[in-house]
Amino acid sequence: MDDTQKTAIMQAVDGLFDGEIAFLAELTSHPSTRGKEQSAQNFMAAELTERGYRTDRWLIDVNDIAQLPGFSPVIGNYDDAVNVVGTHDSRSNAGRSLILNGHIDVVPEGPLDMWDANPYAPHVDDGWLYGRGSGDMKAGLASNLFALDALKSLGFAPAANVHFQSVVEEECTGNGALACLQRGYRADAALIPEPFDEDLVTAQVGVIWLEVHLRGIPVHVATAGSGSNAIEAAIPLIAALHDLENRWNRPEGRHCDYGHNHHPLNLNIGRIQGGDWASSVPAWCVFEVRMGIFPGQDIDEARREIENTIMEAASQHPFLANNRPEIIYHGFLAEGYALSQHKGDTAGQAISALERAHQSVNGKALDKVAITATTDARFFGLYADTPTLVYGPKADAIHGFNERVDLESVRRVTQATALFIADWCGLEPL
Numbered sequence: 001m002d003d004t005q006k007t008a009i010m011q012a013v014d015g016l017f018d019g020e021i022a023f024l025a026e027l028t029s030h031p032s033t034r035g036k037e038q039s040a041q042n043f044m045a046a047e048l049t050e051r052g053y054r055t056d057r058w059l060i061d062v063n064d065i066a067q068l069p070g071f072s073p074v075i076g077n078y079d080d081a082v083n084v085v086g087t088h089d090s091r092s093n094a095g096r097s098l099i100l101n102g103h104i105d106v107v108p109e110g111p112l113d114m115w116d117a118n119p120y121a122p123h124v125d126d127g128w129l130y131g132r133g134s135g136d137m138k139a140g141l142a143s144n145l146f147a148l149d150a151l152k153s154l155g156f157a158p159a160a161n162v163h164f165q166s167v168v169e170e171e172c173t174g175n176g177a178l179a180c181l182q183r184g185y186r187a188d189a190a191l192i193p194e195p196f197d198e199d200l201v202t203a204q205v206g207v208i209w210l211e212v213h214l215r216g217i218p219v220h221v222a223t224a225g226s227g228s229n230a231i232e233a234a235i236p237l238i239a240a241l242h243d244l245e246n247r248w249n250r251p252e253g254r255h256c257d258y259g260h261n262h263h264p265l266n267l268n269i270g271r272i273q274g275g276d277w278a279s280s281v282p283a284w285c286v287f288e289v290r291m292g293i294f295p296g297q298d299i300d301e302a303r304r305e306i307e308n309t310i311m312e313a314a315s316q317h318p319f320l321a322n323n324r325p326e327i328i329y330h331g332f333l334a335e336g337y338a339l340s341q342h343k344g345d346t347a348g349q350a351i352s353a354l355e356r357a358h359q360s361v362n363g364k365a366l367d368k369v370a371i372t373a374t375t376d377a378r379f380f381g382l383y384a385d386t387p388t389l390v391y392g393p394k395a396d397a398i399h400g401f402n403e404r405v406d407l408e409s410v411r412r413v414t415q416a417t418a419l420f421i422a423d424w425c426g427l428e429p430l
């Protein structure tokens with residue numbers, strides 16, 4: 001690609017950018033929390049169809065994916081989980097194919113009185129677009145779509161097949177991306193514009209979610225000595241899990257991509273419930289755990305270590321020793337993933353193409369980061385050997401209040417994505 005062509009592509013993104021902001025605002029107005037993604041997915045499907053993509057909209061059947069590597073257990077059914085994929089079928093297939101992936105689900109908005117404005121009535125202020133999901137990651141979906149639009153406005157299409165994916169379930173299992181693999185979507189590389197400040201994510205941790213169920217003996221508090229307090233029994237178990245967390249984070253055990261980070265694996269006790277009455281010794285307690293693991297760390301082995309840690313601590317407890325905790329998995333059973341895990345040249349070529357695109361837009365080198373969270377990249381990377389680049393705009397307060405995305409950053413990422421597509425796939429006349 002010569003400089004004239006690069007400039008034309010970046011200007012084409014500029015020319016469509018007002019429309020991209022309007023699209024992003026409309027998409028953000030759909031409150032697509034888990035189980036309520038349908039209206040947003042209908043909107044995406046209509047936009048893809050209108051643009052002439054071959055649109056595939058389907059209900060995920062948990063039976064189709066439950067046996068596949070990377071599946072995370074779910075509670076309840078999937079009667080409402082709809083994926084949408086729009087495919088550009090290249091006429092020449094002269095270049096390398098690409099998956100452009102983004103998730104449509106957003107995390108709950110939390111108490112509305114903590115927001116300065118309605119999280120689903122997006123507004124622009126001082127260069128930021130506010131709303132739940134604006135950054136994580138509807139701006140990424142907009143960027144993927146409008147990068148293709150920009151090429152089209154110049155009379156070009158990618159010279160290879162491109163699958164535009166809008167998936168559910170990223171925030172709790174990743175089963176939406178897994179369902180795309182099961183349905184047969186494959187490409188030479190994938191791009192996911194999650195909001196990591198225009199850095200390239202080189203590695204991500206895995207995440208395990210589990211529930212620990214404890215029983216006690218309910219008595220009146222006046223005779224508390226004869227009962228067993230299920231809430232207090234959780235305390236030494238949580239302490240033991242933090243000891244395990246500290247062991248896993250020791251410098252000698254750290255994955256090479258995380259050498260600089262003194263505490264990449266985080267244990268979180270995200271939720272606890274128990275008891276029924278202030279004057280009754282609680283008979284039950286349930287706490288929910290989130291634990292990180294490194295890329296390459298065996299997830300079954302990690303699960304065994306976590307279970308052994310809980311059972312070992314329980315065996316030291318007078319009541320739990322004979323009334324073992326019950327451990328239930330639901331939600332994430334996600335392995336870690338690093339671009340360095342790929343053998344062969346394809347990952348390096350994809351990274352180089354993105355480096356060139358980023359440099360052209362920003363006039364500086366692409367920064368790289370190993371993140372302490374997970375993304376859907378692991379499915380394409382680990383289970384389809386598809387190098388997956390996570391590269392998206394700057395956002396703020398994702399999962400928090402007054403979530404917002406930096407619109408100039410969205411513009412730059414859309415430009416870089418358009419240049420990346422042109423470089424990676426090549427171009428053919430419409």
Ligand SMILES: [Zn+2]
Binds near residue numbers: 103136137170194195
């Ligand atoms: Zn996200």
